Amino acid sequence: MRVTVFSSQPYDQRFLEETLQGHQGGLDVEFVYQEASLSDQTVSLAQGADAVCVFVNDRLDTAVLEALAGQGARAIFLRCAGFNNVDIAAAKKLGFFVARVPAYSPEAVAEHALALVMTLNRHTNRAWLRVREGNFSLDGLLGTTLSRKTIGIVGAGRIGLATARIFKGIGCRVLGFDVSVSSAFAELGTQVSLDVLLAQSDIVSLHCPLTDANRHMINRATLAQMKRGAMLVNTSRGGLIDTRAVIDSLRSRHLGSLAIDVYEQEESLFFRDRSSNILDDDVFQLLLTFPNVLVTGHQGFFTVEAMREIAEVTLYNIHCFASAVTCPNTIG
Structure with a gap:
């Protein structure tokens, strides 16, 4: 599975890759990291991806979601608890699997x-x-x-x-x-x-x-x-x-x-x-x-423990989607 990670920083890559390498049983996932935030101007960066992994300031309104669906994406994985930046009704209508990290440290x-x-x-x-x-x-x-x-x-x-x-x-x-x-x-x-x-x-x-x-x-x-x-x-x-x-x-x-x-x-x-x-x-x-x-610049979550938990739950959500099993972290 190819997952485009938007709004990614070096620390996102570090913890996602460490968690992926340590995933028991293996998980066939390729992360493609994009520093840009997701918007209607950058959605083309997800071309060829099966899913996107997004953060708090990425915008997933109807136009972006329709573009993602048109490019073949089928899932949205949030590296955060809040989802006010996602048009959940539109995502559901388009058939997206949407999962978040409901709580972390x-x-x-x-x-x-x-x-x-x-x-x-x-x-x-x-x-x-x-x-x-x-x-x-x-x-x-x-x-x-x-x-x-x-x-x-x-x-x-x-x-x-x-x-x-x-x-x-x-x-x-x-x-x-x-x-x-x-x-x-x-x-x-x-x-x-x-x-x-x-x-x-x-x-x-x-x-x-x-x-x-x-x-x-x-x-x-x-x-x-x-x-x-x-x-x-x-x-x-x-x-x-x-x-x-x-x-x-x-x-x-x-x-x-x-x-x-x-x-x-x-x-x-x-x-x-x-x-x-x-x-x-x-x-x-x-x-x-x-x-x-x-x-301060939205650093309240930024601890080693929280970053590990975000990565672990994100990988779990990806596993649920890839395995077509019930995921307790889905939205909509």
Whole structure:
């Protein structure tokens, strides 16, 4: 089976090839790696492939799916949990096998959320730069003690639960919101309405998938409900936040600080070295001017353990498709 891997980086090739070589019983798969993201402009790169393997910012709308089907592709393997970038109805109509990696090392993302909170709260990024220049002044580096603060976890799935465990462990009061009741969350904190969570939390951390229903769930109205001076953290999906509304809230000093590992227009920025280019995104550039904003480039998942799990589940999904057996990770 020939599989074209889009949005591939050296680390994708490393872990996919290592996992393929170690696959028990052998699997007749040839990976063809393409650095380009999948779109209507690049879909021709999958010519001759039986399947494509894609990531979070690859676009699989109706036009791309029809082109893939016309080229002979029959399966789509996502190296991620989210699938909001895939037109599932169109994929189903065209007869595609679509499978994802529903969860991978939730602790990796949870630990990154903690790292963002700690860095932003104690200004360790700024302190490191000062010390390198021989400046040992503490003025401007004042933080707060997180123990006994209230953290609101939006989304009580595996990542949300892992995040709740961490913050409970450092002495925080934990509140949670989810569209469904989580018995597992009850052991870590209190599940409340979103309104209550926003009003009472010193830190609000987002850990939910992006859907049509929750796009821009953090907007002007919900920002106004948050405690003045609260911190907002997003390691989930960029589209959960209305970025312009957040900028206005930061300007008015209502939102105290922002830490994001995802951005709603990240597909034209993230996972590439843009250091020699002018970033043609005025909103993103404006975000970077705030001293109380911390941005990382969608690296929350990026640990050895998570990459191995992504590769293993992807190979399992390919095995299911090739063997025509039921796959628990299919979508649609």
